[in-house]
Amino acid sequence: xxxxxxxxxxxxxxxxxxxxxVCPVLARWPMPLADTLAHLPIASANxxxxxxxxxxxxxxxxxxxxVALFAGDPFLHLPSLxxxxxxxxxxxxxxxxxxxxxxxxxxxxxxxxxxxxxxxxAFVRSARRYGFQTLSxxxxxxxxxxxxxxxxxxxxxxxxxxGPDMRANDAAAAALARAAKTLAAQKLAxxxxxxxxxxxxxxxxxACALAHGQVVPRGQSAIA
Numbered sequence: 001x002x003x004x005x006x007x008x009x010x011x012x013x014x015x016x017x018x019x020x021x022v023c024p025v026l027a028r029w030p031m032p033l034a035d036t037l038a039h040l041p042i043a044s045a046n047x048x049x050x051x052x053x054x055x056x057x058x059x060x061x062x063x064x065x066x067v068a069l070f071a072g073d074p075f076l077h078l079p080s081l082x083x084x085x086x087x088x089x090x091x092x093x094x095x096x097x098x099x100x101x102x103x104x105x106x107x108x109x110x111x112x113x114x115x116x117x118x119x120x121x122a123f124v125r126s127a128r129r130y131g132f133q134t135l136s137x138x139x140x141x142x143x144x145x146x147x148x149x150x151x152x153x154x155x156x157x158x159x160x161x162x163g164p165d166m167r168a169n170d171a172a173a174a175a176l177a178r179a180a181k182t183l184a185a186q187k188l189a190x191x192x193x194x195x196x197x198x199x200x201x202x203x204x205x206x207a208c209a210l211a212h213g214q215v216v217p218r219g220q221s222a223i224a
Contacts, residue, residue, distance in 0.1 A: 005215075006193065006214070007019065007216050007217075008035065008216065008217045010026040011027070012065055020064060021066045021068050023097070024045075025044070025045040026038055035197065036161045039097045044073075046073050046075075049067060050081065068095075069093060071119040078130075082127070082130045085132070093132045093135070101139070117143050117147075120137070124136050137155070138179075139160065144179065145186070152190050155183075155190050155193070157183075173204050174206075180192060197217075
């Protein structure tokens with residue numbers, strides 16, 4: 001099985017055709033903080049995407065690159081962004097950042113108004129209808145299966161941000177490996193990848209070995 005490596009970047013990769021998730025708001029922060037900060041309500045990821053798309057030359061194909069959009073934005077007008085992406089030669093879109101990473105009371109609040117997984121699923125369905133290939137993130141096997149049923153081409157299992165408790169990180173990595181094993185047994189049409197979140201080190205090896213590839217933050221090497 002040919003393995004994929006997709007980089008999480010703030011701009012398009014310098015090598016044409018290299019797999020990437022392009023999220024320009026990440027340029028505001030250093031890795032490994034960027035992925036965590038992107039999921040907090042402190043900057044407009046979609047405004048940064050709109051500005052980037054407006055600056056791109058028309059109809060220059062960017063094979064392999066997914067442009068990231070935050071599906072939980074209540075002011076997101078998908079048809080406008082789809083048209084802008086199409087004009088810029090974008091063929092692939094990613095649901096990133098995602099409200100799925102909130103927990104506790106915040107998670108219940110965003111779920112109650114249709115954000116989180118529901119927003120990402122709706123985004124995947126809309127983008128697929130418009131003709132884009134799609135990538136979305138999931139925290140577990142049920143979430144991944146739901147996204148696959150909506151037509152996601154690639155699903156990235158994310159362990160969540162690493163914390164100071166290494167035992168908790170190891171437990172999250174083990175849970176991700178179990179999810180990857182469950183999905184591998186399903187023989188899905190979608191490709192399953194693992195996000196190599198900073199701070200986990202080799203603990204994600206088991207999950208990566210069961211997946212089709214990895215998503216790697218900028219400046220970080222693949223771990224498996």
